[in-house]
Amino acid sequence: xxxxxxxxxxxxxxxxxxxxxxxxxxxxxxxxxxxxxxxxxxxxxxxxxxxxxxxxxxxxxxxxxxxxxxxxxxxxxxxxxxxxxxxxxxxxxxxxxxxxxxxxxxxxxxxxxxxxxxxxxxxxxxxxxxxxxxxxxxxxxxxxxxxxxxxxxxxxxxxxxxxxxxxxxxxxxxxxxxxxxxxxxxxxxxxxxxxxxxxxxxxxxxxxxxxxxxxxxxxxxxxxxxxxxxxxxxxxxxxxxxxxxxxxxxxxxxxxxxxxxxxxxxxxxxxxxxxxxxxxxxxxxxxxxxxxxxxxxxxxxxxxxxxxxxxxxxxxxxxxxxxxxxxxxxxxxxxxxxxxxxxxxxxxxxxxxxxxxxxxxxx
Amino acid sequence: xxxxxxxxxxxxxxxxxxxxxxxxxxxxxxxxxxxxxxxxxxxxxxxxxxxxxxxxxxxxxxxxxxxxxxxxxxxxxxxxx
Numbered sequence: 001x002x003x004x005x006x007x008x009x010x011x012x013x014x015x016x017x018x019x020x021x022x023x024x025x026x027x028x029x030x031x032x033x034x035x036x037x038x039x040x041x042x043x044x045x046x047x048x049x050x051x052x053x054x055x056x057x058x059x060x061x062x063x064x065x066x067x068x069x070x071x072x073x074x075x076x077x078x079x080x081x082x083x084x085x086x087x088x089x090x091x092x093x094x095x096x097x098x099x100x101x102x103x104x105x106x107x108x109x110x111x112x113x114x115x116x117x118x119x120x121x122x123x124x125x126x127x128x129x130x131x132x133x134x135x136x137x138x139x140x141x142x143x144x145x146x147x148x149x150x151x152x153x154x155x156x157x158x159x160x161x162x163x164x165x166x167x168x169x170x171x172x173x174x175x176x177x178x179x180x181x182x183x184x185x186x187x188x189x190x191x192x193x194x195x196x197x198x199x200x201x202x203x204x205x206x207x208x209x210x211x212x213x214x215x216x217x218x219x220x221x222x223x224x225x226x227x228x229x230x231x232x233x234x235x236x237x238x239x240x241x242x243x244x245x246x247x248x249x250x251x252x253x254x255x256x257x258x259x260x261x262x263x264x265x266x267x268x269x270x271x272x273x274x275x276x277x278x279x280x281x282x283x284x285x286x287x288x289x290x291x292x293x294x295x296x297x298x299x300x301x302x303x304x305x306x307x308x309x310x311x312x313x314x315x316x317x318x319x320x321x322x323x324x325x326x327x328x329x330x331x332x333x334x335x336x337x338x339x340x341x342x343x344x345x346x347x348x349x350x351x352x353x354x355x356x357x358x359x360x361x362x363x
Numbered sequence: 364x365x366x367x368x369x370x371x372x373x374x375x376x377x378x379x380x381x382x383x384x385x386x387x388x389x390x391x392x393x394x395x396x397x398x399x400x401x402x403x404x405x406x407x408x409x410x411x412x413x414x415x416x417x418x419x420x421x422x423x424x425x426x427x428x429x430x431x432x433x434x435x436x437x438x439x440x441x442x443x444x
Contacts, residue, residue: 006396006397074401079401083444086371141372141373141374142373142374142377143374144372144374145372145373145374146371146372146373146374146375146423148371149371149423149425149441149444150371150444151443151444152443152444210401212397213397213401213402213403215403218394218403222394225373225392225405226392226393226394228393228394230394231394231403290403290404291403295403302401
């Protein structure tokens with residue numbers, strides 16, 4: 001595959017993913033939330049009883065599909081490989097605080113793009129913070145930051161997270177009493193597309209993201225480091241196709257899928273400073289992790305256990321955020337959330353410094 | 364001959380590029396080509412007569428390949444990678 005073919009493939013994948021995200025909203029997902037890795041992991045954590053926020057509890061099949069889509073395609077193409085051992089505990093902590101940042105902003109980088117495509121201008125400030133966070137991370141990357149190398153592991157190790165996804169799917173379908181589901185009309189957790197549609201969407205997007213290596217953080221990082229726009233073009237394509245779909249849907253249905261402005265946006269608040277700081281934490285943490293939350297799910301599907309640990313860190317962060325009042329709501333950020341984001345930026349900065357300047361470089 | 368080397372860290376790639384340039388070998392940093400790996404780190408594309416211009420394979424290098432008409436010819440892969 002030459003460079004032009006690769007770029008065309010990424011753009012095509014982005015266009016398809018944007019349409020899928022818009023269609024999922026029509027089928028029942030919350031507005032501007034066809035996909036949101038942070039929100040969906042948070043909902044799944046709630047369904048498992050890891051937090052008690054009754055309005056956001058549902059095992060999201062999109063997450064299951066993303067991991068399994070990546071796993072199946074990687075296995076089919078011979079790219080599946082169990083590996084890990086690159087600072088797993090540090091990655092857990094980074095994943096934890098990335099989720100704290102996401103839940104301050106109310107969305108992951110993927111949803112940030114979808115919010116922009118829905119006319120939510122609060123996401124512009126999120127994007128500014130996100131880019132600043134990535135620039136901070138790149139500063140450390142170019143000065144020696146590394147979490148150390150990965151090592152080949154027994155095949156079973158890399159298959160654990162995909163198997164867990166199958167278990168989650170069984171729990172979703174069987175709906176035993178110990179799994180929590182938001183009651184109809186009870187909040188975003190009750191708004192979802194049919195299971196099969198969500199699962200199929202996740203499988204397709206997971207496979208496309210595995211094939212193209214789509215990553216919002218990697219896209220901006222590559223532009224900064226190499227002036228290489230290929231990866232970022234995928235997200236521009238997602239934005240463009242979701243925007244066009246939203247405009248068409250707004251024209252032909254009674255629902256406003258596109259509403260330009262700051263106030264009254266779905267699952268969003270208007271505190272610009274904290275939208276920006278939340279996403280700064282996300283961008284900074286994700287550069288140190290080597291990819292955005294979507295990319296972590298896809299890598300986990302390929303057998304990368306370091307990414308699987310990161311996903312578990314994201315889930316733990318979501319549970320803490322809702323158990324301790326750190327997550328924002330439509331009314332704005334909480335005092336606890338503000339403290340947690342500042343603490344998160346400090347912790348991520350310490351991790352960056354320790355893994356950049358604190359190591360003997362052998363030079 | 365043209366070679367591509369992938370690394371466990373961006374800094375490892377930067378350092379190898381500098382080593383190449385010290386030996387008078389033209390080298391540049393770039394994202395890892397998709398058909399070489401599904402990972403999305405940094406690689407060094409370099410030329411010259413020798414696949415390992417700096418002497419030995421650096422510890423931070425994951426793999427090195429020679430670019431051929433049909434694709435890539437493996438030259439080096441780190442232990443347990």
